[in-house]
Amino acid sequence: METIKISDLNTEELSIFGETSEIQLYRYYEPEPGIFIAESPNVVMRAIEAGHVPFRMLVEDKLYDKEIPPIVSELDRLHGPESTAGLTVYVGDHETLKDLTGYALVKGLWCAFRRSPVMGLREFCEGKRRLAVLFDVVNPTNVGAIVRSAAAMGVDGVVLTHGSVNPLYRRASRVSMGTVFQIPWTMATKDESEGVNLIGLLHEFGFETAAMALTDKSVGINDTRVKNAEKLAIVLGTEGDGLPTEVIEACTHTIKIPMYHGVDSLNVAAASAVAFWELV
Known part of the structure; x- marks a missing residue:
């Protein structure tokens, strides 16, 4: 797992958390299933428990020590240590995350996941x-x-x-x-x-x-x-x-x-x- 302190809001990897629309996320890998963003620790944990593995995370700096270790632990337990090998965690302060996501009241934690195909x-x-x-x-x-x-x-x-x-x-x-x-x-x-x-x-x-x-x-x-x-x-x-x-x-x-x-x-x-x- 790699942790990166945000220094540039225009970093391409961060666009999925802010300027990319839901439709664009849905079509991100078209014709393959795209991406979804889960917000808040509760929703993120439910997604992981359902079998989804995040590939990119965004977290407020003051919440890092509280929120990231339980997520990493659950990923290791459910999906093995390899599930966090390619995970990148971007960290920023409250104002930085507000500017990036456009939310005045940020939830403090966002995770990007690949979608799975839906059942017929x-x-x-x-x-x-x-x-x-x-x-x-x-x-x-x-x-x-x-x-x-x-x-x-x-x-x-x-x-x-x-x-x-x-x-x-x-x-x-x-x-x-x-x-x-x-x-x-x-x-x-x-x-x-x-x-x-x-x-x-x-x-x-x-x-x-x-x-x-x-x-x-x-x-x-x-x-x-x-x-x-x-x-x-x-x-x-x-x-x-x-x-x-x-x-x-x-x-x-x-x-x-x-x-x-x-x-x-x-x-x-x-x-x-x-x-x-x-x-x-």
Whole structure:
């Protein structure tokens, strides 16, 4: 492991922590899987425990002695001493890291990891009974919160459409508190995500589908026909627009959460937690 004190913010190796966008990180080694950045000690440790090995780290100088030794120890334990052989740790003070990353409140620790290929949809769905399906959910905060709720409530896996935010985007993984590394998830391909293709594939794989939407045909999330489904995929849409009409109509069920005091809906992340609690 090599430790380098930052002397030049324009060092090419540091660009992935600051000016490089999430899309650029995702495509970094295209056509091979790219890079993701994990922020904060908790998220970094969850990534390592899930089998990911960092190749570059950025840490605030005053946190080095607290945060780096446990990470190195865990890497050695899980992946052997060779896992840190090519690791480079860049160290800087608070102001330097703030200038580099653009965050006024820096988290003190960033790690860069190579992405792994995602599992194909058919293989991913095998052996699972309860799925969360995120249909074009584009807010990383919502994706992270939904994944965290899915993990906590015992959902077997999360499927995201091609148009959804990737769970390994740094804000999504941070909001999830690292649970993106604790629950299985996959991204449907562009073709699989087109129109109602994904719903059709889930039906083909033996799942009933439940669209969370407010329509005249919606039933409560405690409806026994939904709760008793042997295999169920709970389909959630993006904040504001919700699910496309064609997707709602293609689903086996349309479900809603009973509301009071004139409230007609919840944030999609909050609604997901309620639905998972009731239906898993």
